[in-house]
Structure formats: C-alpha cells, structure tokens
Amino acid sequence: MERKTKQRQIIESVIQQEGRPLNPLEILACAKLILPRLGIATVYRTIRLLESEGKLTAVSIPNKGVYYEPTRNVHHHHFHCRVCHKIFEIDCCTEDETQELPGGFLAENHEVIYHGVCKNCHNIKK
Amino acid sequence: MERKTKQRQIIESVIQQEGRPLNPLEILACAKLILPRLGIATVYRTIRLLESEGKLTAVSIPNKGVYYEPTRNVHHHHFHCRVCHKIFEIDCCTEDETQELPGGFLAENHEVIYHGVCKNCHNIKK
DNA sequence: ATAGGTGCAAACAGTTTGCATGTAT
DNA sequence: ATACATGCAAACTGTTTGCACCTAT
Numbered sequence: 114m115e116r117k118t119k120q121r122q123i124i125e126s127v128i129q130q131e132g133r134p135l136n137p138l139e140i141l142a143c144a145k146l147i148l149p150r151l152g153i154a155t156v157y158r159t160i161r162l163l164e165s166e167g168k169l170t171a172v173s174i175p176n177k178g179v180y181y182e183p184t185r186n187v188h189h190h191h192f193h194c195r196v197c198h199k200i201f202e203i204d205c206c207t208e209d210e211t212q213e214l215p216g217g218f219l220a221e222n223h224e225v226i227y228h229g230v231c232k233n234c235h236n237i238k239k
Numbered sequence: 240m241e242r243k244t245k246q247r248q249i250i251e252s253v254i255q256q257e258g259r260p261l262n263p264l265e266i267l268a269c270a271k272l273i274l275p276r277l278g279i280a281t282v283y284r285t286i287r288l289l290e291s292e293g294k295l296t297a298v299s300i301p302n303k304g305v306y307y308e309p310t311r312n313v314h315h316h317h318f319h320c321r322v323c324h325k326i327f328e329i330d331c332c333t334e335d336e337t338q339e340l341p342g343g344f345l346a347e348n349h350e351v352i353y354h355g356v357c358k359n360c361h362n363i364k365k
Numbered sequence: 366a367t368a369g370g371t372g373c374a375a376a377c378a379g380t381t382t383g384c385a386t387g388t389a390t
Numbered sequence: 391a392t393a394c395a396t397g398c399a400a401a402c403t404g405t406t407t408g409c410a411c412c413t414a415t
Contacts, residue, residue, distance in 0.1 A: 116369060116414055137404080152372045157405060175299030178404075192344045201344065217358030218318045218327065232343030242389050242394060263379080278397045283380060304379075 123147050124159045125168070134172045134180035134191070134200045174200055192231065201231065249273050250285045251294070260298045260306035260317070260326045300326055318357065327357060 127143040128135060135143070141156045160181055163169035172180045172191050180200050192201040213219055253269040254261060261269070267282045286307055289295035298306045298317050306326050318327040339345055 114368080114415080118370065118414075120371070150372070153404095154373080154406075155371060158370085171301070173299070173301030175297070175305075179301075192346070217361070219355045219357075219361060220318070221355040229345045229347040231345075235343070235345060240390075240394080244389075244395065246396070276397075279379095280381075280398080281396060284395080 120144070120148060120151055120155050121159050121162070123151075124156060125163060128163075128169065128181060129183050133202065134182040136178055136180050140181070172200065192229070246270070246274060246277055246281050247285050247288070249277075250282060251289060254289075254295065254307060255309050259328065260308040262304055262306050266307070298326065318355065 123144045124140060127140055131139075131143070137153065137156050137160065140160070141151065141153055144151050144156070160169060164171065164181075167184055169181050170184045172182060174180060174191070177200075182202065185202075190202075249270045250266060253266055257265075257269070263279065263282050263286065266286070267277065267279050270277050270282070286295060290297060290307075293310055295307050296310045298308060300306060300317070303326075308328065311328075316328075
C-alpha cells in the first residue's frame with residue numbers, strides 16, 4: 114500500500130501551487146525550502162508516481178528538458194519565452210484530437226510548442 | 240578555413256538520403272557502413288556544423304531525443320509513430336508564423352508533434 | 366513489526382571536450 | 391607545413407538504481 118509522506122505531500126503541493134510547469138531541479142529547489150534534506154532521486158521517483166496516478170503531466174521542451182504541470186483535462190499548448198525561459202500554459206486553438214493527416218497518418222494526439230516573447234519580457238524591452 | 244573531409248561528406252549524404260529525420264546513433268550506424276572507424280563525437284561535431292550552416296534542422300521528440308533532417312524552408316510538422324517509433328515529416332496545416340496568442344504572448348515560431356499510428360503500422364495491425 | 370520510502374552514491378545514457386595523431390589544403 | 395579534423399577516452403548533465411537506514415501504517 115502507498116504511503117503519504119512529507120516529501121510526497123510537499124512535492125505535490127509545490128507543483129500544484131506554482132502557476133507554470135516546473136522542471137525537476139525547480140521542484141527540488143522549492144521543496145528544499147521546506148525539507149532541506151530532500152534528494153533529487155525522491156523528486157524523480159515522486160514525479161513518476163504522480164504521473165502514473167495521472168495527477169501530473171510531462172511537457173517536453175526542445176533544448177530545455179522536461180517540465181511537469183498538474184494534469185488539466187482541457188487541451189492546451191505551451192509557450193516557451195526565449196527571454197526569461199519560463200514555460201507557460203496557453204489556452205487556445207481548438208483542434209480535433211484525432212485526425213487523419215496527409216499521407217495516411219492517424220494522429221491520436223499532438224503537441225504544440227510556441228517560442229517567442231511573453232508579455233512581461235516584451236514590455237521590459239520597450 | 241573549413242575542410243571537406245570524408246566523414247563530413249558521408250554524414251551529410253546519409254542525412255540527405257534518408258527520407259526521415261535521424262538521430263545521432265542512426266546517423267552513426269548508417270555512416271559506419273562506409274566508414275567503420277567513424278566515432279560518435281565526429282557525428283555530433285558534424286551535426287553542429289551542418290546545423291550552424293543551416294543545412295540541418297533539429298527536431299526534438301518528447302521521450303525520444305533529438306532527430307535531424309535536411310533543412311526545408313516550408314513550414315511543416317512531424318509525426319511520431321507509436322508503433323514503429325519512426326519520425327516522419329508532415330506537410331500540412333497552414334498556420335501563421337508570427338501570431339499573438341491569448342495572454343499577450345507573441346509567438347515567433349512553434350513546433351507541432353503528432354503522435355499516433357502511421358499508415359504502414361496501421362495496415363499491419365488490421 | 367514490517368512493507369514501503371528516503372537519501373546517498375554509484376550507474377547510466379546522451380552529449381561535449383581535451384588531447385595526441387592524422388589529413389586536406 | 392600547418393591549421394584544422396578525427397578518434398578515443400574522460401568529463402558532464404540529466405535521470406535511474408542499489409542499498410542501508412528510516413518511518414507510516
């Protein structure tokens with residue numbers, strides 16, 4: 114049977130609280146503020162656990178590694194700001210979940226990653 | 240000045256000849272058929288060179304690593320077959336290159352990756 | 366009491382780098 | 391001749407695993 118440990122509770126709440134996808138090191142850093150002896154292996158193990166429970170979803174960002182966000186059941190995309198390098202969730206773009214593509218490919222799902230500049234960084238530059 | 244070596248010519252032609260994006264180990268394996276002593280470091284160095292020359296484009300596939308394809312100037316997407324795990328290029332889906340997204344994000348470019356079953360694998364299963 | 370979890374260190378996979386040797390110019 | 395490229399091994403980064411110790415049940 115599965116246990117409810119301090120580390121699991123804290124890791125889960127860190128991911129839930131933050132408003133954007135976090136990578137394992139970011140998760141570790143936040144959680145360490147509360148549990149200084151926390152190890153990275155526990156973060157990875159807990160990520161896998163939460164993922165298999167469906168509570169967490171991985172978001173892979175080219176050249177940036179894997180980020181994790183609380184699972185949302187609405188289809189959405191991600192935005193990677195090339196200035197601050199944060200990852201944001203984007204609500205948008207109604208697209209069919211399952212669709213046939215040219216060449217007879219049957220797409221069951223897809224990922225879209227936008228790269229650009231977020232509002233914040235765009236204002237700073239002006 | 241830059242040199243035209245056997246390894247560079249072979250690596251480039253391997254990527255040009257294959258009809259789909261290849262990862263560094265696939266490139267090494269193909270090129271080794273012709274140049275058995277070729278090392279993986281040379282493959283990586285040549286990839287970087289070709290990329291910086293604009294001849295090669297990287298395609299990052301979640302959970303699968305990075306693949307490389309000859310640069311094409313038409314906007315296109317990729318398809319990852321969950322059965323054979325090959326990566327294919329997909330011509331499709333006219334979408335604006337630069338667009339403002341909800342939330343004030345300015346997208347300069349984006350990547351779309353479809354996951355599903357390719358025609359081939361789909362026929363085999365039937 | 367004990368099954369399951371943790372932290373640490375070692376192992377791994379993918380990629381990069383240092384260096385002595387090889388080669389295109 | 392020499393600047394640049396290669397192959398090999400070592401280093402590095404991100405992730406996983408083995409194991410002795412710890413803890414929720």
